[in-house]
Amino acid sequence: MAELVRHRVPFDGRRATTAPATCAQRHMWNLIERQLPDAAFYNVCHWVELPGRGTPQDLLSVFAELLGRHESLRTGFDRTPEGELVQHVARAGEFEAEVWTIGRGEDAESVLRAWRDRMRHTAFERARAPLIRFMATVVDGAPALAAFCVSHLAADLMSLRLLADEVTRLLDAAASGRPLPPAVVSRQPVEQALLERSPRGRALLRRAHTYWRRQLMGAPATLFPPRDGTGGQPAGTGGDGAHVVRHSVALDSRAVALAVPVLARHWRVSTSAVLLTVVARLLGRRAGLTSCTLRLLTANRSDPELRGTVANLHAEVAATIHLEGDRIEDTARRAFAACTAAYANGLYDPDEVTDLFGEVARERGAPVDLSYCFNDIRADHGLPETAGGPEHLVTGAELRTAMADTVVAPHEFDEGETFFLVIDDEEPGWIRLVLNADGRALTPSEVRGFLYDVERVLVEHAEHAVADGAAQVSSQGVSGPR
Known part of the structure; x- marks a missing residue:
């Protein structure tokens, strides 16, 4: 039978800052507001199969690396007294991760399906970063699958595909004892908001x-x-x-x-x-x-x-x-x-x-x-x-x-x-x-x-x-x- 261990894992990024929200963030905030009280309606789940290498700790470290690299994953949102929506990037904090150990021949799909169903009905507190949760399945001591659930405020489908690819590359490097490949240079949401203005x-x-x-x-x-x-x-x-x-x-x-x-x-x-x-x-x-x-x-x-x-x-x-x-x-x-x-x-x-x-x-x-x-x-x-x-x-x-x-x-x-x-x-x-x-x-x-x-x-x-x-x-x- 699948066994669950819940982890609270620290993350650390390069900066903490506050900026106006981007147009896309404001658009999604408005959609979520219209959907209330079902604030979890715009939660998005994605997963990727892994090659069965490394350890659960390697994968948790990879998850922490993702939050360090991508500011959107450690950003919360609220309104100023004047009503303007702003994004708050946290430099450090903790995230949630569930690690499920599954025996050979057990139904890993049902574990993923149950987790996704829970995540789709578990709202994020939008003012509190990070707006992402992780899940992993482990078979024979090695990660077999990684999944993440994010608020649509933090990431879209293309982002989740980028994260899935990055998880695979980072875990492969960690399992082989090689240095992690560098992050792709890209514009962060804070800079996107500045460009829009x-x-x-x-x-x-x-x-x-x-x-x-x-x-x-x-x-x-x-x-x-x-x-x-x-x-x-x-x-x-x-x-x-x-x-x-x-x-x-x-x-x-x-x-x-x-x-x-x-x-x-x-x-x-x-x-x-x-x-x-x-x-x-x-x-x-x-x-x-x-x-x-x-x-x-x-x-x-x-x-x-x-x-x-x-x-x-x-x-x-x-x-x-x-x-x-x-x-x-x-x-x-x-x-x-x-x-x-x-x-x-x-x-x-x-x-x-x-x-x-x-x-x-x-x-x-x-x-x-x-x-x-x-x-x-x-x-x-x-x-x-x-x-x-x-x-x-x-x-x-x-x-x-x-x-x-x-x-x-x-x-x-x-x-x-x-x-x-x-x-x-x-x-x-x-x-x-x-x-x-x-x-x-x-x-x-x-x-x-x-x-x-x-x-x-x-x-x-x-x-x-x-x-x-x-x-x-x-x-x-x-x-x-x-």
């Missing part, structure tokens, strides 16, 4: 404000009008105070994983734009609209100084996809351009954008509902290579055959939005689509039907792309030089 930062915020105004002025009022046609409150606005039932379903598909890169090459767009195009067209067609405005989630790491930053840099940016015309590849290229423009405006003042919603609603005479999110969390969803890709190996028959392997099941994912789609590729060769929807907008069967429609449309277009590619190859073979 600099002339360059203020210029970026002004540009983003203009972008947001343009998006809000042109966005459809809602993608999910009231079903009864009475002109009442759209689903997801939540103003009536009633309890909202949400439905969450996951679709795991080999066929989607095969089809997406085929279409990305054929349409000459990113794989993320392929998925966004199909989702937008299905939503637009359902609502009878010629455009679709969604919020895209961005990691905000285009600046080289932020590529290795462990912090919350996350933002949600509106993007409008115009759906006119019959050729889906034209829509895909507009979607790709819309993504590019949105990500270029990922740094914005969240309070100013909140005010902008009110201003635009008064100008338009009605509120704008943008509670529709598209979140592609795959590690790599950019432009595929132009040659040598899967479309040269995949046939239409294989795409159809792969659809027989699709699995659809209820999922625990929950978000306070009308429509929230997450795309993941954690299992190689598969893509998972998880859709959480307001029950007033989509019934459980409609949620499943929407996911099946995404898969079906992707496969149909991929079949055409494969056929077109084969016809071009055949034509070149006949008419080319002998």
Whole structure:
């Protein structure tokens, strides 16, 4: 049976300081405030399998090293008497770590699952650093898995992936008796806050404000009008105070994983734009609209100084996809351009954008509902290579055959939005689509039907792309030089 030892481990960093909160930190603080009293709603968990080397003490030392390196992990937050949100970086302190010793053949997954469930319902005290907790499993005296739970104030998904990679590298060095590899030079949140208040930062915020105004002025009022046609409150606005039932379903598909890169090459767009195009067209067609405005989630790491930053840099940016015309590849290229423009405006003042919603609603005479999110969390969803890709190996028959392997099941994912789609590729060769929807907008069967429609449309277009590619190859073979 698994045995637990709880540790309080000291950490030590380079400085203690106080600074204004960044735009991303303020955005996340506002989201948590709206979610109260469930302050743990925005806790995020991540884990990494380890090669089974070193000792539990090595791993605890690695955890302490992470807090020393990354100021966001030892930062607390509160408001000044004037109401400004500030970040307080602690130089030293202690963190919590659970070490579970598991015998061979015992169920390590159930230990991780139980820990994650507890962490998702255990709120952090936001004013008290560190906003991270650790867990490890040990088999035969060596660490086999490391997990961490953070407040989204402290880190986003990209940060957790960076931490997972860093844990592996640091533990390997510690277990081998080698010096720890140096930290990647990156901008800390305190310096990010200073940049945002600099002339360059203020210029970026002004540009983003203009972008947001343009998006809000042109966005459809809602993608999910009231079903009864009475002109009442759209689903997801939540103003009536009633309890909202949400439905969450996951679709795991080999066929989607095969089809997406085929279409990305054929349409000459990113794989993320392929998925966004199909989702937008299905939503637009359902609502009878010629455009679709969604919020895209961005990691905000285009600046080289932020590529290795462990912090919350996350933002949600509106993007409008115009759906006119019959050729889906034209829509895909507009979607790709819309993504590019949105990500270029990922740094914005969240309070100013909140005010902008009110201003635009008064100008338009009605509120704008943008509670529709598209979140592609795959590690790599950019432009595929132009040659040598899967479309040269995949046939239409294989795409159809792969659809027989699709699995659809209820999922625990929950978000306070009308429509929230997450795309993941954690299992190689598969893509998972998880859709959480307001029950007033989509019934459980409609949620499943929407996911099946995404898969079906992707496969149909991929079949055409494969056929077109084969016809071009055949034509070149006949008419080319002998």
